[in-house]
Amino acid sequence: MIDFAVFSITIIAVWSVLAISLHLQFGLTGLVNFGQVLPFAVGAYGTAFAAAHGLPAWAGAGIGVTLAPLLGLLVILPASRLAQDYWALVTLGAGEIFRLTMLNVPVIAGGDEGTSVYRFQNADLAMVLALTLLLVTLLFARRVGASPLGRMLRVLREDEVLAATLGRNPFRLQRMVTAASWVMAAAAGVLYAHVTGYISPSSFTVLETFVIWTAVVLGGPSTITGVLLGTVIVQLTSVSTRFVAQWSGLPSDLVANLRLGAYGLVLILVFLYRPQGLIPERKLRYDADRL
Amino acid sequence: MLQILINTLIYSGEIGIIAVGVALSYSVLRFANFAHIQFAVVGAYLAFTLNQFLHCPLVLAVILAAVLTGGIAVTVDALVFSRLRDVTPEGKMIVSWGVALLLRSTMGAIFGSSSRVFGLEPASLQIGDAFFTSLDVVVVVVAILAMILLHFLLYSTRLGTALRALASNADLAATRGIPARRMVSLMWFICGAYAAIGGSLFALESQLAPNMDLIILLPVFASVTLGGLSNVFGAALGALGLSLAQNLLIGVDFGSWFSANSWSVPTQFRDFIAVGAMVIILLLRPYLARRRRAV
Amino acid sequence: MLTVCDLSVSYGRFQALRSVSLQAAPGSILGLIGPNGSGKSTFLNVIAGVQAVASGEVRLDGTLVPLGLPERVAAHGIGRSFQTPRLAHRLTVFQNIMIGARPQAGERLRSLFLQPATVRRREADIQDEARSVLRRLDLSHKANDYAGMLSGGQQKLLSLGMLLMGHPRVLLLDEPAAGVNPVLIERQINLLKELRAEGRIILLVEHNMEMVCGVCDRVVVLDSGAVIAEGDPDAIRRDERVMRSYLGEPA
Numbered sequence: 001m002i003d004f005a006v007f008s009i010t011i012i013a014v015w016s017v018l019a020i021s022l023h024l025q026f027g028l029t030g031l032v033n034f035g036q037v038l039p040f041a042v043g044a045y046g047t048a049f050a051a052a053h054g055l056p057a058w059a060g061a062g063i064g065v066t067l068a069p070l071l072g073l074l075v076i077l078p079a080s081r082l083a084q085d086y087w088a089l090v091t092l093g094a095g096e097i098f099r100l101t102m103l104n105v106p107v108i109a110g111g112d113e114g115t116s117v118y119r120f121q122n123a124d125l126a127m128v129l130a131l132t133l134l135l136v137t138l139l140f141a142r143r144v145g146a147s148p149l150g151r152m153l154r155v156l157r158e159d160e161v162l163a164a165t166l167g168r169n170p171f172r173l174q175r176m177v178t179a180a181s182w183v184m185a186a187a188a189g190v191l192y193a194h195v196t197g198y199i200s201p202s203s204f205t206v207l208e209t210f211v212i213w214t215a216v217v218l219g220g221p222s223t224i225t226g227v228l229l230g231t232v233i234v235q236l237t238s239v240s241t242r243f244v245a246q247w248s249g250l251p252s253d254l255v256a257n258l259r260l261g262a263y264g265l266v267l268i269l270v271f272l273y274r275p276q277g278l279i280p281e282r283k284l285r286y287d288a289d290r291l
Numbered sequence: 292m293l294q295i296l297i298n299t300l301i302y303s304g305e306i307g308i309i310a311v312g313v314a315l316s317y318s319v320l321r322f323a324n325f326a327h328i329q330f331a332v333v334g335a336y337l338a339f340t341l342n343q344f345l346h347c348p349l350v351l352a353v354i355l356a357a358v359l360t361g362g363i364a365v366t367v368d369a370l371v372f373s374r375l376r377d378v379t380p381e382g383k384m385i386v387s388w389g390v391a392l393l394l395r396s397t398m399g400a401i402f403g404s405s406s407r408v409f410g411l412e413p414a415s416l417q418i419g420d421a422f423f424t425s426l427d428v429v430v431v432v433v434a435i436l437a438m439i440l441l442h443f444l445l446y447s448t449r450l451g452t453a454l455r456a457l458a459s460n461a462d463l464a465a466t467r468g469i470p471a472r473r474m475v476s477l478m479w480f481i482c483g484a485y486a487a488i489g490g491s492l493f494a495l496e497s498q499l500a501p502n503m504d505l506i507i508l509l510p511v512f513a514s515v516t517l518g519g520l521s522n523v524f525g526a527a528l529g530a531l532g533l534s535l536a537q538n539l540l541i542g543v544d545f546g547s548w549f550s551a552n553s554w555s556v557p558t559q560f561r562d563f564i565a566v567g568a569m570v571i572i573l574l575l576r577p578y579l580a581r582r583r584r585a586v
Numbered sequence: 587m588l589t590v591c592d593l594s595v596s597y598g599r600f601q602a603l604r605s606v607s608l609q610a611a612p613g614s615i616l617g618l619i620g621p622n623g624s625g626k627s628t629f630l631n632v633i634a635g636v637q638a639v640a641s642g643e644v645r646l647d648g649t650l651v652p653l654g655l656p657e658r659v660a661a662h663g664i665g666r667s668f669q670t671p672r673l674a675h676r677l678t679v680f681q682n683i684m685i686g687a688r689p690q691a692g693e694r695l696r697s698l699f700l701q702p703a704t705v706r707r708r709e710a711d712i713q714d715e716a717r718s719v720l721r722r723l724d725l726s727h728k729a730n731d732y733a734g735m736l737s738g739g740q741q742k743l744l745s746l747g748m749l750l751m752g753h754p755r756v757l758l759l760d761e762p763a764a765g766v767n768p769v770l771i772e773r774q775i776n777l778l779k780e781l782r783a784e785g786r787i788i789l790l791v792e793h794n795m796e797m798v799c800g801v802c803d804r805v806v807v808l809d810s811g812a813v814i815a816e817g818d819p820d821a822i823r824r825d826e827r828v829m830r831s832y833l834g835e836p837a
Binding site: 030032034077078079082083084085086088089090092093094096097100101103104205206207210213214217253254257258259260261263264265266267268271272275 | 322323374378380381384385386389390391392393394396399403404505508512520557569570573574576
């Protein structure tokens with residue numbers, strides 16, 4: 001039971017980092033990244049590449065965390081100066097292309113069969129590392145969100161032209177947000193690889209992107225507490241799938257499908273009945289009368 | 292070369308029928324509907340069920356599946372999309388993924404994750420040194436007929452006039468007394484039905500599995516993007532262009548250019564061309580838009 | 587001195603601006619009038635850099651202003667307000683005022699994490715300035731309301747306040763009086779006069795002739811993208827040709 005709790009906390013922490021990364025991109029800046037799984041996969045595959053080629057684990061982590069923001073800047077290049085429809089399409093396509101590359105080029109990290117990587121033998125250590133990473137990202141995101149930078153990112157979310165006429169370069173800010181949040185997601189990917197000990201393309205489909213989106217939309221994309229709450233809810237249903245299947249006697253395949261269906265339903269219902277999510281953005285009040 | 296052209300026609304037929312629906316709904320409602328991909332999968336599964344379990348003749352099964360999927364699309368609109376007027380296009384895109392996940396998991400729950408085949412045995416045909424099957428002929432003919440019918444619907448009927456009015460200016464169309472609600476429902480019916488036909492053709496040519504959505508996702512959206520997102524026949528042309536590029540790259544023996552060994556791009560890489568084409572068009576888009584304005 | 591030289595813009599075959607030239611001196615308000623579609627908004631867009639396609643040049647005190655890059659134009663001290671005010675609707679009035687300040691150390695990641703004291707000091711200064719701008723606009727009581735909840739007239743005042751935070755030398759105002767109640771128009775007129783006294787250059791696109799005649803030092807009349815008349819407000823009012831193009835009938 002304790003083992004399960006430790007594992008669950010580790011997994012929730014990893015996915016919380018992904019959710020905070022999406023919070024920075026979508027919740028604050030309004031960037032519709034439908035390829036959020038890409039930086040996560042890049043982190044994981046950096047690790048897998050190192051393992052498959054006999055490089056040390058730190059080198060794999062380094063590759064993943066450096067490559068992700070560079071790739072991010074490359075991916076958003078065609079989408080900058082275009083509407084968010086195109087942004088969504090480009091990021092979605094990039095995520096799928098990365099997965100297909102890993103699937104079809106076995107030299108990188110085993111292709112369809114995947115690669116085994118070093119797995120943390122000590123589950124507690126894994127949990128502590130995951131929580132540390134979560135804490136760092138959380139503090140970073142909080143600092144950004146509550147700063148003048150966060151304010152300008154929100155302006156970008158509302159109206160890019162306004163930001164530009166006020167003398168800001170929207171694309172510089174978008175690049176900055178993308179680089180920073182993709183580093184986070186890649187770090188989460190590195191950790192995820194070492195927690196599960198095995199990496200294959202099927203863990204990084206576009207559906208994973210929407211598991212992150214469900215958590216973020218459900219909790220409230222514009223607040224950190226919101227995305228954390230959403231992730232806890234979504235990931236608890238995810239890690240408990242096995243138990244639900246055992247307990248109900250239904251095939252686990254069916255339970256997994258029902259879970260995915262429930263995520264879809266959540267996305268729909270939240271937008272219909274509570275578009276700001278469970279925890280809406282709080283109003284920042286200032287004393288205007290002070291002299 | 293002839294083989295490449297024939298393959299191009301077949302593949303663009305399957306993708307094009309699906310892609311026009313995305314462009315049609317985008318042109319009227321201004322959001323990219325990702326659930327459209329699932330309409331194709333649902334349609335294919337319905338056709339499969341009708342044909343294999345209820346023993347409908349295949350043609351009738353596909354037609355019924357198209358009607359039923361059209362109905363599903365109309366229902367989705369009534370329950371979800373029509374109630375999202377005040378939501379931003381980004382929000383609608385995200386919701387469309389919600390619908391997609393729901394439809395996908397429903398199909399997965401009912402039919403399981405294993406793949407299924409219709410088990411047709413079409414006759415082989417040959418022109419010169421190019422091979423194809425009678426099914427391929429049917430696919431291409433159906434695609435062409437579907438495009439002609441769509442053109443007729445959009446340009447020679449009241450529905451088409453109304454939809455184009457809605458697409459260019461919804462408020463103005465409303466004041467002119469165009470029954471927007473009914474027209475939008477009809478539009479969704481067409482989208483669903485076309486997706487179902489495209490999905491069925493695709494499944495007939497290969498196989499049927501819940502992950503068919505991931506296989507058609509990129510080529511469909513790349514075609515729509517090539518056509519300019521809101522241009523229905525642009526999407527069809529986009530499918531044709533994309534398919535040609537893919538088949539050229541896969542079909543041409545690049546190895547023989549440089550050495551005695553034959554080497555061509557493996558077929559798994561056709562999606563790279565889809566995304567690559569999309570990226571190139573997007574990079575050129577601001578430039579193209581400026582050119583058009585400046586002319 | 588703001589100097590605009592031979593500005594031309596066309597969309598396809600339609601010529602939105604035909605080699606428009608004009609000058610405006612510091613401490614003056616230049617009115618821009620003309621019928622709908624005469625190119626007034628296009629003109630402001632080009633100077634503000636929002637609109638790219640143009641030939642001709644814009645100089646401020648002799649320095650060439652880059653066209654087509656709004657973020658660089660703003661750095662030259664040129665600010666534009668829009669006919670439908672552009673605001674961050676889900677931020678408060680106070681926050682909207684604050685975003686007008688420039689540059690902000692706290693918008694750079696490096697200073698945010700390495701020089702927190704600098705960021706804090708700058709932020710305090712911005713807040714003080716925001717308070718005084720709000721008082722000037724008489725919007726202090728709305729400071730903590732969401733900008734999207736304001737009336738149209740208040741939104742126009744707010745977007746003007748946002749511009750003032752950037753200390754612009756040139757203000758491009760697009761129909762600040764349209765759809766605004768007379769009390770708020772009066773407040774704007776007083777504000778514009780104050781700004782003129784501070785030595786700023788103001789380009790005012792406006793249909794409200796009372797406002798135009800009340801504050802403008804000079805008026806330029808545009809029709810079909812070309813300047814058809816220029817002079818002091820009273821002379822323009824007496825100009826029969828202007829009145830015909832503007833009102834569609836002889837005065």
